[in-house]
Amino acid sequence: MIGEAIAFYMLAAITLLSGVVVVSSPNIVHSAVALVPAFLGVTGIYILLNAEFVAGVQVLIYAGAITVLILFVIMLTEGGTGLRLQQRNEQGTIGAVVAAAVAALLIAGATRTVWTPQPGTLATYTPGAIGQSFLGTNLLAFEGTSVVLLVSLIGAIIIARKED
Amino acid sequence: MITLTHYLVLSALIFVLGLFAVLTRRNGVAILMGIELMLNAANINLVAFNKFVAPGAMQGQVFALIVITLAACEAAVGLALVLAAYRGLETIYLDEINLMKW
């Protein structure tokens, strides 16, 4: 129990500190690179929650592909070395107030509700259980997601193509 | 010792960090990074609820996997839009893209 608590607090600290660097660094490449420890911290949280398959997919897709995509686009556009160096717009204070209000609302809602657990136990081999459920009860969501993937693949290629 | 509430508070804090990035950054790519943080926070919520409140079915983890897939699609299309905007308008700072027609 105490090992789990230490792991949770360390992972939460890694994720939140990297998140602060992502959000407030003036150098956009530093922000993009700080996404990697944030995503790895979230992976650790999934492993604490017994969701190993989701953790593996998180590293593979988020830290391995989306971060690379973001870094590519930063390097193919200005990359933070352009002439305009101010990274924060004029809504700084009101943004912070709104964010703090949303945080207070969410935390108050989360701590004051009583969540009653339903009966059942979590499957021990999650990849098998997730596979059965994707081809069983969640088949429509699975097929719909694959269609969305195809459409977004074609759309991204057409939008980013050079006009010549 | 670590109950559901701890995970919900953590995900609320990550969500608020992403929200702050979306509200206050000028760079288009930085706003997309904030959106990714918000989606991660929602995923933590889904998986935590699956473990603590509804452990009978895999519904929370399946939903989290679908959200990860859709986040990848949305990041791809959003970044393609940023690239296309940079090619046409020479800028990716969203407060400078304020004319309807160039």
Place this chain on the structure above:
Amino acid sequence: MPWYLELLRAIGGTIVIFSGVAIVAAMFGVLLERKISAWIHSRLGPTHVGPRGLLQTVADTIKLIQKENIVPQNADYKIFASAVLIVPLAALLDYVVIPFGQTRWGPLIFRDLNIGVLFFAATSSLVVVGILMAGWGSNNKYALLGGLRSAAQMVSYEIPMALALITVAMLAGSLSTVTIVNAQSHLWYIVAQPIAFLIFVIAATAEVNRVPFDLVEAESELVAGYFSEYSGMRFALFQLGEYGEMFAMAAMAVTLFLGGWHGPHLLPPVLWFVIKLYALIFVFMWVRWTYPRFRIDQLLNFSWKVLIPVALANLVVTAFFVMVVHP
């Protein structure tokens, strides 16, 4: 086990994996490469240091350690220095799920994760971020071009590699590497899935940037690609990451396709694993010194237009056999 013992086991395992990879993969692998290339070129290779030149890499390591760490003036130092940490880290994490043998207390593996194969694919895809950071942080246009090209190549070849891994996992019925090795006790998967083995070996060669896919770090093309500006111990760590990843890919190919540690009971299982591993490493090095290199567009065309359709067709045919013919 209580958490402090688990932590000690993790730290001990990390030290063992790091020193094992550093000595076996980086030092011995570099020496093996030079000796094998010399044998293919009908010459002798390094013979000066130690008996028959076997201590050459010890001399090379001492030379690299005592060199000055040069950082370019306008380079982004934080990113320049952190890139060196990510590439070897992702290469070393690959060794966590590889079973090296069978002892009387169980398989000799650091941690038998039940998502072993997925973990391997995930940590191999973490290397790309390190390469992009190395290319950007050097403040050098050749390094940046090399980093972008290398990242594009590695991301393109991850997909056929993952499809080949999925095909084997489908045959064995599990993502855990120990289960896959145990399922090969009668028939190695290279006989059941030759196309998947070929796709995996080609994709593994492209993932570690070796010939015929090493356009991004060839001396005649881009000076040294994404690590042109690194010197001294940082360069040594990049080489450790590259050779370590090559050995990890070969070890995973042995685990998935060549039966892991199975063999007749004349030798202990660990020794069978090592023999198969070095046979595959010899094939990798033989290919390096035999084939010319691809151009970048030929390379990417080969992945997207040839390997991915073949891997998908293989997956569909295997799925048909698993579900319909032998349920």
